[in-house]
Amino acid sequence: MKSNICVIGAGSWGTALSISLAKKGHNINLWMRREEQWLKMQETRENIKYLPGVLLPDNIKLHHNIHKALENADVILLTVSSQGVRQTICQAKASIGNHQIIVNAAKGLENATLLRISEVVSQELPQNPYAVLSGPSHAEEVCRDMPTTLVVASHKKSTAEYVQDIFISPKLRVYTNPDVIGVELGGALKNVIALGAGISDGLGFGDNAKAALMTRGIREIARLGQVMGADIATFAGLSGIGDLIVTCTSMHSRNRRCGIQIGQGKKLEEATQSIGMVVEGVVTTKVAYELSKKYNVEMPITAEIYKILYENKDVKEAVVNLMMRSRTHEMEEIVANKHIEW
Numbered sequence: 441m442k443s444n445i446c447v448i449g450a451g452s453w454g455t456a457l458s459i460s461l462a463k464k465g466h467n468i469n470l471w472m473r474r475e476e477q478w479l480k481m482q483e484t485r486e487n488i489k490y491l492p493g494v495l496l497p498d499n500i501k502l503h504h505n506i507h508k509a510l511e512n513a514d515v516i517l518l519t520v521s522s523q524g525v526r527q528t529i530c531q532a533k534a535s536i537g538n539h540q541i542i543v544n545a546a547k548g549l550e551n552a553t554l555l556r557i558s559e560v561v562s563q564e565l566p567q568n569p570y571a572v573l574s575g576p577s578h579a580e581e582v583c584r585d586m587p588t589t590l591v592v593a594s595h596k597k598s599t600a601e602y603v604q605d606i607f608i609s610p611k612l613r614v615y616t617n618p619d620v621i622g623v624e625l626g627g628a629l630k631n632v633i634a635l636g637a638g639i640s641d642g643l644g645f646g647d648n649a650k651a652a653l654m655t656r657g658i659r660e661i662a663r664l665g666q667v668m669g670a671d672i673a674t675f676a677g678l679s680g681i682g683d684l685i686v687t688c689t690s691m692h693s694r695n696r697r698c699g700i701q702i703g704q705g706k707k708l709e710e711a712t713q714s715i716g717m718v719v720e721g722v723v724t725t726k727v728a729y730e731l732s733k734k735y736n737v738e739m740p741i742t743a744e745i746y747k748i749l750y751e752n753k754d755v756k757e758a759v760v761n762l763m764m765r766s767r768t769h770e771m772e773e774i775v776a777n778k779h780i781e782w
């Protein structure tokens with residue numbers, strides 16, 4: 441099956457997915473908002489700023505006019521940063537028909553509304569079929585055909601399977617999941633913990649600390665997720681623990697690299713500027729902190745990272761707070777569910 445796919449956003453992820461889809465033989469229209477980037481990429485057939493060293497296959501057409509890029513698209517793949525999704529959809533809306541499938545690949549939450557991206561899309565395009573694509577997948581590896589697994593979630597099985605078919609290849613194995621909320625929250629919230637893992641590395645801590653952050657991190661992600669309607673099993677999957685592992689351990693991760701600089705004493709603004717690409721976890725930390733208060737869910741790691749990023753809290757003091765919190769059971773629900781006296 442060959443489809444016409446419009447990829448909205450030519451950052452590292454939009455470019456890598458375009459390359460992967462083009463190699464499968466799909467026709468790709470890749471849209472970017474900056475004219476200067478469009479001119480440069482036409483000349484070089486390379487995304488020098490976001491994904492250097494990889495040439496674009498011929499069946500990727502580059503666009504600066506969003507309406508032209510959307511012509512005849514079966515699927516619209518959103519790959520701009522989360523805070524740009526609503527504005528970009530509004531810009532494109534007049535050329536989007538109800539039948540076109542929207543696939544979101546951004547991992548974040550909307551700052552102004554605390555909404556998940558599926559909720560943003562359904563406010564702006566209520567009729568369109570929707571799926572979210574997530575999982576442990578650094579652009580730098582996907583564009584070089586390194587084996588990768590992804591998950592596509594949609595409320596409609598036929599939509600999830602259609603999108604699975606579009607992306608799946610011998611190098612890109614794609615699973616389906618009906619749990620849109622869980623897949624979206626796992627993909628967004630792991631970036632907060634990855635910032636924390638980076639801070640831990642920047643402070644010179646070791647593997648024990650990182651394992652603790654990842655394990656306790658997925659617990660608090662799952663706690664919030666369950667209250668927000670996700671299936672807890674999803675957090676043990678690719679968009680949960682899978683993406684948490686890759687983001688907390690890889691030097692490709694912008695969130696982790698940003699955290700390392702903060703752990704070494706740099707200011708947030710300096711750190712994000714030096715990365716030069718989107719560091720989704722910074723805004724997501726604020727949204728997650730607000731959601732934890734809204735839903736009354738304990739998220740101690742998120743709360744400390746919030747205070748480091750937004751209240752100038754000393755990183756070492758944050759570590760002391762985490763280590764010296766009042767003691768708890770590892771799994772509160774096991775204790776609560778025990779019928780025996782314990």
Ligand SMILES: NC(=O)C1=CN([C@@H]2O[C@H](COP(=O)(O)OP(=O)(O)OC[C@H]3O[C@@H](n4cnc5c(N)ncnc54)[C@H](OP(=O)(O)O)[C@@H]3O)[C@@H](O)[C@H]2O)C=CC1
Nearest residue numbers: 449450451452453490519520521524546547578579717718
């Ligand atoms: N890189 C990766 O390995 C992966 C990234 N993702 C997710 O994909 C999304 C995009 O990230 P990625 O491509 O890596 O980021 P990059 O920093 O490489 O690129 C960001 C892209 O978003 C565009 N953009 C930024 N802000 C806005 C805005 N306000 N309105 C419209 N467009 C905007 C940028 O355009 P411009 O250049 O004009 O600023 C650029 O095309 C993120 O949510 C990220 O979490 C998911 C999986 C893997």
Ligand SMILES: O=C(CO)COP(=O)(O)O
Nearest residue numbers: 575576577578693694695
């Ligand atoms: O989501 C990602 C990998 O799955 C990319 O993570 P970063 O945004 O931290 O680079």
